[in-house]
Amino acid sequence: MISILRTITTSLIPTRISVTKFMDSSSSSSNAIIGGSERLLALAHHLRLYKPPPPFAEDILEQSIEENGGKVVSQLGFPESATTIQNPEKFSPKKAAVLICLFEGDAGDLRVILTKRSSKLSTHSGEVSLPGGKADEGDKDDGDTAKREAKEEIGLDPELVNVVTVLEPFLSKHLLRVVPVIGILHDKKAFKPVLNPAEVESVFDAPLEMFLKDEKRTQEEREWMGEKYLIHFFDYDDIENKKYLIWGLTAGILIRAASIVYKRPPAFIEQNPKFKVPQVVSKGSSMT
Numbered sequence: 001m002i003s004i005l006r007t008i009t010t011s012l013i014p015t016r017i018s019v020t021k022f023m024d025s026s027s028s029s030s031n032a033i034i035g036g037s038e039r040l041l042a043l044a045h046h047l048r049l050y051k052p053p054p055p056f057a058e059d060i061l062e063q064s065i066e067e068n069g070g071k072v073v074s075q076l077g078f079p080e081s082a083t084t085i086q087n088p089e090k091f092s093p094k095k096a097a098v099l100i101c102l103f104e105g106d107a108g109d110l111r112v113i114l115t116k117r118s119s120k121l122s123t124h125s126g127e128v129s130l131p132g133g134k135a136d137e138g139d140k141d142d143g144d145t146a147k148r149e150a151k152e153e154i155g156l157d158p159e160l161v162n163v164v165t166v167l168e169p170f171l172s173k174h175l176l177r178v179v180p181v182i183g184i185l186h187d188k189k190a191f192k193p194v195l196n197p198a199e200v201e202s203v204f205d206a207p208l209e210m211f212l213k214d215e216k217r218t219q220e221e222r223e224w225m226g227e228k229y230l231i232h233f234f235d236y237d238d239i240e241n242k243k244y245l246i247w248g249l250t251a252g253i254l255i256r257a258a259s260i261v262y263k264r265p266p267a268f269i270e271q272n273p274k275f276k277v278p279q280v281v282s283k284g285s286s287m288t
Helices: 002-009 029-033 038-048 142-154 208-212 248-262
Strands: 066-068 071-073 077-079 095-104 110-117 132-134 161-166 170-172 177-185 200-207 217-224 227-237 243-247
Touching (some): 038 161, 038 177, 110 142, 110 243, 110 248, 132 142, 142 161, 177 248, 200 208, 227 248
Parallel strands (some): 095 177
Antiparallel strands (some): 066 071, 077 170, 095 110, 110 200, 161 177, 170 177, 227 243
16 A cells, blocks of 8 residues: 555656557547546547457457455456357346556556455455456446446545546356456546455555566466366566565456557467356356
């Protein structure tokens, strides 16, 4: 928490680095509400033009999630485009959303806000995750869900975050549909983290580009339902040398987000399984 407070409350140093390093250099007048540097304006424009792949495609990408207490925690899961679903009109899983909140760091790099779950939790304690959780009836859309959860978990004012796009949904093993929402923090100095101690132990930020690099990354080959796949693990040390392990859905979604933002695939190979999804979702349904 001290780390992100120090980072967020430090004055933003404008950068002259070309925005074309990770995004289109063009921008539109509608980006003005975001504020911040020219890079953030260009990023917002680039992401607003992003179109996720159509659902139920043949190609697969391994990712990982599991839900617990309405929250989205790292375990096995995959993007919705990872499989062909028969009778998709009958496929109505429960929904959740996570917030990929991006801001420009003092060195001009693009950074993402992450949380470490409370060590007092009975399951998945101490694991790193993106702010997020299941949708409430009062939520207007996925962006509303993600921002509401971020406020509940870390005190992030929804008015500070400008939602620019959503990525394709991810499906958990138990068929919870999770939508990654990309938002830009247009005034990082205004973010004063207030943690919900029942859920969050600390909040920190990491460079988004690290999820495309093969540095400080390890992998494990696992097998599920007869299919072999890889899980990717990223080690990260913050400015106070606090160590974090980012893996599962959190790492997977950030690999996808970084690929879209920087317009290039990761420097490592992903090995992904194939799954079959039941035609009708009911309580207790899972991938087979």
